[in-house]
Amino acid sequence: MxxxxxxxxxxxxxxxxxxxxxxxxxxxxxxxxxxxxxxxxxxxxxxxxxxxxxxxxxxxxxxxSPVDVKLKNILLEEVPMTTKFESTDEKTCFAVSLIYDINGIELEFDTNLGATKTGNSLKNSGKFFFNSLIYENELKSLETNGFKKDFVKTYNNSINVEGLIKDKLEDANLNTNFKINHYEVEIQAIKNRGNEENVFEDLVEELKSLVESIPFEDEEKKKMFKKISDIKHISNKGD
Incomplete structure (x- = not known):
């Protein structure tokens, strides 16, 4: 490619x-x-x-790049309001994530972009962060074939990913008043599936580690950790 x-x-x-x-x-x-x-x-x-x-x-x-990269979808997911927004009466915020096909492997990248009808989290900083989890064997396969995570940025620039995201937000009547001045792409490997009893525990720990590495504010991280703990609690009750 x-x-x-x-x-x-x-x-x-x-x-x-x-x-x-x-x-x-x-x-x-x-x-x-x-x-x-x-x-x-x-x-x-x-x-x-x-x-x-x-x-x-x-x-x-x-x-x-010997590895093909293709954007498949841009997702909007409703999430609780965060401290990155100015105080308003709005209670609905949508987080942006992007789905890519990378050499036949589907990766979902979470981002730090959240938007409401009147504001968004990138308005002041313009700093955009992509974060994704991938199994160790899949990441090793991609890297063996010559994949480099920064190529995702090169590909994004070629397709004007900022414009595509803004089109998606505009269609949902959400704020697009931002300019991406800088962004980073992070891909974190997680352990391969092994003992099924330990898979969920390993995933919870990997999620916590990922949240800790993301440059979110402390209040946002607390909310994320609580959500992860709630999911773990519900899973344990089901067992």
Whole structure:
């Protein structure tokens, strides 16, 4: 899988399609095709012109991953209000998570983006965090095949994931007043399924560890820990 980073390069260097076209001689339809990553072939001269224009190496323009990544869905889940929001009369908040197919393995990434009708958790900081759990053997398989977690960011930039998330929020009549200035992708391995009696206990501990590593406020973490404990209690009663 090869991603062209032209869209990100133009954004970082504050360049328009017209400016790039005039300076390089590359036609606007070709530029648009590269921006959308739907170009099936690219001439060496086009690569050379773009690398010279942005003063970069080819590896910065065309990023290769032997592992395919594809966004499958953007989910909105109703959650309790958090302290990241300004005090309002609203009681309904929706958390954003994203489902990816990575080389045939489905991963769900939780994020720190929550939105109401009038506000959202990224409005002030613009810092976006992706977090996912995956079994050890699955992660090892991906890494053996050459997968690197930062490629998810490269892929997200190529598909304008910020715009896709905003479209989803707008359709749900939720606030989209934010700009993602920085984000991190974290993938945490959990133990493979073994003794079925210990699977749930292991998962609870892994969830607690993940919550502890996420840069949420203390009050939010307390709520998450309580929710995990409640689930564990209900499970034990069922046993």
């Amino acid at each position: 090869i991603i062209c980073t032209l869209n990100k390069l133009m954004e970082e260097n504050d360049k328009t399609q017209s400016e790039v076209a005039n300076a390089t001689g590359i036609t606007r339809p070709t530029l648009l095709s590269l921006i959308r990553n739907d170009n099936q072939s690219i001439r060496y001269e086009t690569i050379n012109q773009l690398c010279n224009f942005f003063d970069i190496d080819m590896s910065e323009l065309l990023v290769y």
